[in-house]
Amino acid sequence: MSAPLRIALAGLGTVGIGVIRLLQANRDLVTTRAGRPLEIVSVSARDRTLDRGVDLSPYAWEEDMTAMAARDDVDVVVELVGGSDGPALTLARNAIAANKHFVTANKAMIAHHGLALAHASEAHGTALKFEAAVAGGIPVVKGLREGAAANAIEQIYGILNGTANYILSTMEASGADFATTLKDAQALGYAEADPTFDIEGVDAAHKLSILAAISFGAKVDFDAVACEGISRVRAADIAQADVLGYVIRLIGWADVAEIESGAPALLQQVKPCLVPKGHPLAHVTGATNAVVAEGNFSGRLLFQGAGAGDGPTASAVVADLIDIARGEAGNPFSVPTSELIAMEPAESGERTGQTYLRFTVTDRPGVLAEITAAMRDANVSIESLIQQGRANDGGEVLVAMVTHDGPERCVDAAVALLSGSASLTAPPLVMKILEE
Structure with missing residues (x-):
């Protein structure tokens, strides 16, 4: 059997510990499918003294996670810290510059810096993988890059934030107002103490910009996403939607139109929408995510599952590691960065x-x-x-x-x-x- 794929793991929160547990629980299965063992050799986190419920003694500890990029005994760096800039971005840049493969669940960093990181990884012949950055454990990135590769994607849309979906579907079931439901969601751990990114659509916009780039061969353009959250949705709106035969969901939507010059223009928006009760997305409740891609030959493709959590997200991270172990790098955004198009933002007015x-x-x-x-x-x-x-x-x-x-x-x-x-x-x- 081939030599182990040696992994440095930065970030030992819920997902990081989930990766360790998955690799321990499914060691033989993962080794067989990867064709070689996946072996964590180094870890890093903010607090070394915290009891995380797993034995970390087999792994070398790095106080400065950015130092992982310089380790000679590491083939791939996994970043699970978060944040669009700061140490996470430094680690990504350093790892790629040191010819390490890089895996991340950091949707904000990919939305803001993914193009530059992809260009660098191509130059160094390394893999940049981010399946876990979009919709947790749902293999939508792989599904679009590989399973739907023969299709021209005509539109892609879906429920991209579990917190917002939990709040809306709970309001729907209970009749409670937004403020009460948000408070309950925070108490249950479904919403952060500061839920702004979730309820105002920013988290969904990060994911949408990544999906749009993969689907349409566009350069990632997070700043062009028109974004509106759910904080103004009232219980009365949900009740009225129900009478009319709809439910309300926060939907991220992207498609391409042709402008007067003949060039393609990209529409990206995250907004609360009324969804017909007969539509597949109307039945997506709780903290679940779902993505619909319309291919010109495949027709409607639906990807649905847990959008967050230690198990689903860890599953996506390890799936990326298995690809790297097999030597399956691929282009991060489906095509080489030189072929990605800088599309003008599309106006929605004529729709x-x-x-x-x-x-x-x-x-x-x-x-x-x-x-x-x-x-x-x-x-x-x-x-x-x-x-x-x-x-x-x-x-x-x-x-x-x-x-x-x-x-x-x-x-x-x-x-x-x-x-x-x-x-x-x-x-x-x-x-x-x-x-x-």
């Missing part, structure tokens, strides 16, 4: 579809007429409209409507016409309706 709008307005005569007049003037056709007031006189009223199919720019124009209106007590909530 057509139905839209859900919810207005929070003062309870007085004439408000509804003002809203419908703005819709008329912007050429927005209303399919259904519901007005729901509060019990107390003079309170707020929720006005919800669903439009007929029409250009998104018309909806944007209607919202702009109402901007600054004294009748509105909050900005309108606008949600795209996914087609079934």
Whole structure:
């Protein structure tokens, strides 16, 4: 049998310890499938004294994780620390420069620096792997790069953040409001103490930018992702969606359109959407992730599973290590970096579809007429409209409507016409309706 693949592991949190446990529990299976043993030789973390529930004595300890890149007894460095910059990025750069293979679960670093790291890894003939960075244990990166390699991907979209999905599906089941559900999610460990990246869509945007690059041969462009979170979604919106035959999910979406010059333009957006109850994504609840890719020959492909956690994410990390042990490096973004295209951000205005709008307005005569007049003037056709007031006189009223199919720019124009209106007590909530 070939010599072991020697691994340095930076980060001994939930996932790092999960990698150690997986390699211990499935040692023989992994060795057989990899064609050689996978052997951890060095580890690093912030606190050496912390009891992590596993025996770390067989591994050399590095106080400075960036020093792992210089070890002569290491073939591949695994980074599970996180953060788009700082020590994680230094370790990545140093490891690749030292001709080490590099595996990471760090979606923020790949979203911000993945192109440069991929270019460096190509120059040094090493592998850069990040299956665990997108959707935890779901093999969506491998599925797109390999299983769907013969297809032109027409669009890719899905539920990319488990925390947001847990909150929305729990609100759906319980009828509770957003603030209460978020607090409960934090108490149960489904949401961080600072949940901003999750609930405002930033985490999903990191993942989407990576998936878009792989799917469309584009250079990673995280800054071009239009991002809106779920903090403004009310229990009343979820109840209204249910009556209309929908559920609400935070959806990351990317596709390519052609602009006037004939060049391709990339649309990337993360926003709460209404999903028809018959759509596969409507049945994704809890902290689960799901990704839909539409191939021009394969048709709809659905990848679904746990988007986080020690076991699923560790599984993805070790899958990357097995590929490296087999000598299967591949291009990080499906094609060489020299062939990735810097696509212009696409405007969504000319896209057509139905839209859900919810207005929070003062309870007085004439408000509804003002809203419908703005819709008329912007050429927005209303399919259904519901007005729901509060019990107390003079309170707020929720006005919800669903439009007929029409250009998104018309909806944007209607919202702009109402901007600054004294009748509105909050900005309108606008949600795209996914087609079934």
